[in-house]
Amino acid sequence: MKKLVILGAGTAGTMAANRLSRVLNTSEWEITLVDPNPVHYYQPGFLFIPFGIYKKEDAFKPKQAFIPRGGKLIQTAVEEILPTQNRVRLANGETLSYDYLIIATGTDIYPEETPGLAEHEWGKSIHTFYSLDSAVALADALRNWKGGRLVVNVVENPIKCPVAPLEFLFLADWYFTQRGIRDRVELIYATPLPGAFTKPIASRLLGDTLEKRRIRVEPEFMIMEVNPDAKKIVSYDEREVEYDLLVSIPLNKGAEVIGRSGLGDELNYVPTDKHTLLAEGYDNIFVLGDATNVPASKAGATAHYEVDTLAENFPRYVQGKPLEPLFDGHANCFVETGFGKGMLLDFNYNTEPLPGTYPLPFVGPFSLLKESVINHWGKLGFRWMYWNILMKGLPIPFLPAQMSMVGKQKVN
Amino acid sequence: MATRTIAGKTVQVNDEGFMTNPAEWTKEIAVELAKEEGIEELTEQHWKVIDFCRQAGMSSGKAPTLRQITTGTGLSTKELFALFPKGPAKKVARISGLGKPEGCV
Numbered sequence: 359m360k361k362l363v364i365l366g367a368g369t370a371g372t373m374a375a376n377r378l379s380r381v382l383n384t385s386e387w388e389i390t391l392v393d394p395n396p397v398h399y400y401q402p403g404f405l406f407i408p409f410g411i412y413k414k415e416d417a418f419k420p421k422q423a424f425i426p427r428g429g430k431l432i433q434t435a436v437e438e439i440l441p442t443q444n445r446v447r448l449a450n451g452e453t454l455s456y457d458y459l460i461i462a463t464g465t466d467i468y469p470e471e472t473p474g475l476a477e478h479e480w481g482k483s484i485h486t487f488y489s490l491d492s493a494v495a496l497a498d499a500l501r502n503w504k505g506g507r508l509v510v511n512v513v514e515n516p517i518k519c520p521v522a523p524l525e526f527l528f529l530a531d532w533y534f535t536q537r538g539i540r541d542r543v544e545l546i547y548a549t550p551l552p553g554a555f556t557k558p559i560a561s562r563l564l565g566d567t568l569e570k571r572r573i574r575v576e577p578e579f580m581i582m583e584v585n586p587d588a589k590k591i592v593s594y595d596e597r598e599v600e601y602d603l604l605v606s607i608p609l610n611k612g613a614e615v616i617g618r619s620g621l622g623d624e625l626n627y628v629p630t631d632k633h634t635l636l637a638e639g640y641d642n643i644f645v646l647g648d649a650t651n652v653p654a655s656k657a658g659a660t661a662h663y664e665v666d667t668l669a670e671n672f673p674r675y676v677q678g679k680p681l682e683p684l685f686d687g688h689a690n691c692f693v694e695t696g697f698g699k700g701m702l703l704d705f706n707y708n709t710e711p712l713p714g715t716y717p718l719p720f721v722g723p724f725s726l727l728k729e730s731v732i733n734h735w736g737k738l739g740f741r742w743m744y745w746n747i748l749m750k751g752l753p754i755p756f757l758p759a760q761m762s763m764v765g766k767q768k769v770n
Numbered sequence: 771m772a773t774r775t776i777a778g779k780t781v782q783v784n785d786e787g788f789m790t791n792p793a794e795w796t797k798e799i800a801v802e803l804a805k806e807e808g809i810e811e812l813t814e815q816h817w818k819v820i821d822f823c824r825q826a827g828m829s830s831g832k833a834p835t836l837r838q839i840t841t842g843t844g845l846s847t848k849e850l851f852a853l854f855p856k857g858p859a860k861k862v863a864r865i866s867g868l869g870k871p872e873g874c875v
């Protein structure tokens with residue numbers, strides 16, 4: 359039996375296990391997942407919880423329900439990866455050996471790294487929606503809020519789902535409008551970026567939308583500290599922004615085990631070949647999802663396209679054939695804009711998000727970089743697709759892994 | 771692509787004033803570009819940061835991020851803001867003859 363060990367049974371690890379168990383001969387392969395947390399979160403759902411659109415129960419399921427037949431899940435943390443010995447040491451005292459390793463330990467938030475953030479006002483006037491429990495706490499806070507200044511701050515990039523803070527602001531605009539108190543609410547986006555988004559054309563179009571929705575951007579804001587008593591955030595260049603309610607996207611970092619094992623960069627992401635997804639310097643370790651350092655969006659959709667390419671490459675590779683450079687950095691993000699509408703961005707390493715229709719020219723049905731009702735349904739429908747298609751390891755019908763220019767418009 | 775003469779040497783620059791060929795960079799150019807960024811004199815600490823960025827930039831082909839600079843030099847973010855006020859990653863990239871830091875995805 360050949361041994362494939364997958365570290366992390368979140369979005370990427372679960373998809374990889376299910377997908378590879380379909381393309382490999384399971385009488386020859388033993389697939390083992392390791393993860394300490396029995397709960398699989400549907401993280402895109404966290405965005406909807408603060409506004410009462412989803413409830414807590416809508417955003418998780420047990421991991422055990424998504425383990426492929428013949429595969430197993432060991433519920434414990436990985437303590438150390440020993441790549442020169444092809445082994446991993448687990449928190450339960452076991453040591454696992456592997457022929458091939460997939461690292462899919464994701465990225466997590468570290469609010470304690472910003473002074474003042476996760477202290478006595480955490481959960482009171484300071485919140486986040488980047489974990490399930492905090493999203494639930496924020497729902498309570500918003501429900502009881504009478505208005506004032508709401509500031510959304512991204513501590514440092516990269517973050518997973520780079521559009522989520524914008525979506526939060528669009529939904530906040532809608533939510534307070536519905537409640538009839540929008541005139542008593544000021545919405546501010548303090549971001550380290552020079553504009554609304556990371557790529558120029560999308561940044562301009564999203565920036566216009568922010569302006570229309572009366573959301574003010576405080577650009578190039580690198581937060582130094584929070585002053586929780588005076589209720590203000592302070593940047594390194596000594597700008598101060600006061601708030602009544604702060605919604606923070608805390609520092610995102612890869613798993614500590616990556617750094618501890620000497621496999622990580624300065625943020626504990628694994629240096630990874632951006633086209634083959636092999637860990638740099640190793641020929642039997644692949645890295646998927648948020649755990650990589652590849653310059654692609656940290657998103658479930660990206661992880662899905664990565665798994666598509668690995669499912670094509672891996673069976674050939676283990677027979678001694680070379681890896682094809684299949685992964686092109688493809689990501690697509692539904693951006694919820696409130697009022698029952700959404701936008702869609704589709705891009706890769708070389709092509710920034712452009713306007714047009716997706717996946718078919720003129721027909722769509724989705725429109726790129728433009729608000730539409732159908733994009734909103736696409737986003738809500740994504741949850742069903744996540745649990746029933748993606749996590750089971752099935753490819754999405756009609757959608758190839760590589761990005762296509764069909765339906766996109768050139769913009770100057 | 772435009773060119774301009776800095777410290778007696780003609781180099782290629784983009785429309786934001788960043789050099790586009792890091793191999794054309796010299797220490798004299800750094801001194802001039804620093805002045806344009808409002809830094810009258812480059813101290814030992816400044817050079818420590820510039821040297822690190824040159825090395826990182828030449829090996830990866832990209833200007834390092836702020837966090838890469840703090841990790842690589844051992845200086846804190848606060849110290850970097852004191853040395854290169856406002857946007858240290860962007861300023862030091864320009865002074866070091868590297869492209870603009872890409873930010874992220």
Ligand SMILES: Cc1cc2nc3c(=O)[nH]c(=O)nc-3n(C[C@H](O)[C@H](O)[C@H](O)COP(=O)(O)OP(=O)(O)OC[C@H]3O[C@@H](n4cnc5c(N)ncnc54)[C@H](O)[C@@H]3O)c2cc1C
Nearest residue numbers: 366368369370401402436463464519647648656657658659
């Ligand atoms: C608010 C929010 C909204 C989002 N919206 C979208 C969206 O609309 N569309 C989209 O495509 N993406 C979205 N994302 C991003 C998406 O959820 C992630 O990119 C995706 O889940 C990444 O998958 P992953 O497997 O790399 O990481 P995860 O799914 O986070 O899984 C990592 C796993 O590793 C485990 N682990 C950690 N450390 C260890 C260890 N030491 N040993 C063993 N296991 C370990 C964890 O327990 C976890 O189960 C959103 C994310 C957030 C937070």
